[in-house]
Amino acid sequence: MIPLGHYLVVSAIMFATGTAGVFLRRNLITILLSIEIMLNAVNLSFVAFGRSQGTVDGQIITFFVMTVAAAEAAVGLAIVIALFRHRESLNPDAFTSLKW
Amino acid sequence: MPETVLFYVFSAVAVGASLLVIGQRNPMYSIMLLITAFGALSALYIQLDAPFVAMAQIIVYAGAIMVLFLFVVMLLNAPQEDAAQWDRTHPLRRPGVSRFGAMLAVLLTVQLVWALLRVTDAGAAVGGRGNAAELTSVRSVGRVLFTDYMFAFEATSVLILVAMVGAVLLAAREEKR
Numbered sequence: 585m586i587p588l589g590h591y592l593v594v595s596a597i598m599f600a601t602g603t604a605g606v607f608l609r610r611n612l613i614t615i616l617l618s619i620e621i622m623l624n625a626v627n628l629s630f631v632a633f634g635r636s637q638g639t640v641d642g643q644i645i646t647f648f649v650m651t652v653a654a655a656e657a658a659v660g661l662a663i664v665i666a667l668f669r670h671r672e673s674l675n676p677d678a679f680t681s682l683k684w
Numbered sequence: 685m686p687e688t689v690l691f692y693v694f695s696a697v698a699v700g701a702s703l704l705v706i707g708q709r710n711p712m713y714s715i716m717l718l719i720t721a722f723g724a725l726s727a728l729y730i731q732l733d734a735p736f737v738a739m740a741q742i743i744v745y746a747g748a749i750m751v752l753f754l755f756v757v758m759l760l761n762a763p764q765e766d767a768a769q770w771d772r773t774h775p776l777r778r779p780g781v782s783r784f785g786a787m788l789a790v791l792l793t794v795q796l797v798w799a800l801l802r803v804t805d806a807g808a809a810v811g812g813r814g815n816a817a818e819l820t821s822v823r824s825v826g827r828v829l830f831t832d833y834m835f836a837f838e839a840t841s842v843l844i845l846v847a848m849v850g851a852v853l854l855a856a857r858e859e860k861r
Contacts, residue, residue, distance in 0.1 A: 585809030586691045589801055594695045596796035598702050604789055605706035613711045613757060617718055621702045624725055635732045638814020640825050643734045644833055650744050651840045655847030657749045661756045662854035668760050
């Protein structure tokens with residue numbers, strides 16, 4: 585059997601990847617995709633912890649995370665469409681009119 | 685042991701695909717690679733005795749959320765990242781600053797791995813506790829979801845409604861008055 589730590593390490597690497605993506609990428613859609621990677625990494629540790637405790641609670645929290653991810657994707661993409669309509673760009677540095 | 689081999693194969697696919705997601709300039713490729721990563725993750729969920737989560741992962745994530753992303757990418761028709769001007773002039777690209785950032789990123793990764801390896805019974809096999817047949821069944825998941833987590837479940841439905849209204853409102857074309 586695979587130890588719990590291995591799942592957690594996979595989850596940590598994916599979470600770090602998502603964080604790096606949010607900071608490094610210059611495209612609003614790729615940034616949203618990186619957030620999805622982070623959410624999925626957390627899901628993996630929830631399910632692994634739930635399995636190691638022998639309860640289904642980890643799986644249920646995963647469902648809630650999926651619902652929140654769906655809501656976040658819908659609203660985030662709507663914002664991206666609205667922004668693109670204003671500036672014809674997906675680069676976050678094109679939207680600096682609120683910057684001091 | 686085939687189980688261990690499968691675990692390493694699917695973990696490698698998940699990690700590699702997510703690394704490639706943030707390495708792509710074309711968001712279309714990023715989305716396809718992310719779907720690959722989600723498929724590998726759902727295989728890991730099956731190994732963790734959570735087949736219902738695995739199916740939800742495929743249907744909801746790969747099937748619905750990623751298709752939504754695909755629609756938006758095709759709708760906006762702006763595949764390439766326009767980085768030319770920004771890359772050279774942005775203050776974050778100065779060598780000292782970016783080296784400091786890279787150092788912080790390495791620190792975060794090391795910290796995460798170190799902290800997670802110190803988790804109690806991290807070395808114990810995952811499937812040690814609990815009854816696998818009980819955890820696998822949708823019946824037991826549903827029973828806990830609709831009793832212990834009833835309030836959270838109902839609150840989630842309100843969240844979905846609000847998100848739907850918000851998405852329609854935000855994406856709607858502004859009309860001239």
